[in-house]
Amino acid sequence: MSVKVGDKAPNFTLPSQTGASVSLEDYRGKTVILYFYPKDDTPGCTAESCAFRDQYEVFKAAGAEVIGVSGDSPESHSKFAAKYNLPFTLLSDKGDKVRSQYGAKTMMGLFPGRVTYVIDGNGVIQYIFDSMFNFQGHVQETLKIVQQAA
Numbered sequence: 001m002s003v004k005v006g007d008k009a010p011n012f013t014l015p016s017q018t019g020a021s022v023s024l025e026d027y028r029g030k031t032v033i034l035y036f037y038p039k040d041d042t043p044g045c046t047a048e049s050c051a052f053r054d055q056y057e058v059f060k061a062a063g064a065e066v067i068g069v070s071g072d073s074p075e076s077h078s079k080f081a082a083k084y085n086l087p088f089t090l091l092s093d094k095g096d097k098v099r100s101q102y103g104a105k106t107m108m109g110l111f112p113g114r115v116t117y118v119i120d121g122n123g124v125i126q127y128i129f130d131s132m133f134n135f136q137g138h139v140q141e142t143l144k145i146v147q148q149a150a
Contacts, residue, residue: 002103009119010101014091017077031064035116036104040072040080051139053086062146069093118145
């Protein structure tokens with residue numbers, strides 16, 4: 001089952017890179033950029049995460065919070081965030097349960113896909129960007145949506 005624009009975003013609670021539990025509900029009232037990516041410290045995921053890092057203050061100024069999600073461990077996320085100075089939360093979705101809740105696709109049924117959701121302050125999905133190889137597009141397209149809404 002895939003969520004669509006206009007659907008209520010499924011709530012979840014996952015461990016962050018600090019080990020703290022984070023829920024989508026924690027961000028009620030804020031726009032959330034929720035991006036699912038395949039794996040820490042790989043070329044495409046690093047490019048995408050660093051692009052979100054480079055625009056993080058612009059997202060914040062527009063009232064949005066960025067959250068990255070992959071199946072990597074909190075320890076892996078901690079190293080990845082430290083290595084690239086990522087200022088936002090990374091969540092560990094062991095077993096890809098939340099990825100499945102959202103219907104974030106896999107590539108060839110094997111590799112976790114790359115999908116970004118813009119969720120408004122009421123928890124409703126406003127935009128979905130799904131592209132495995134357009135790393136910069138995830139940031140550029142979601143930033144346009146957030147800035148239009150601000």
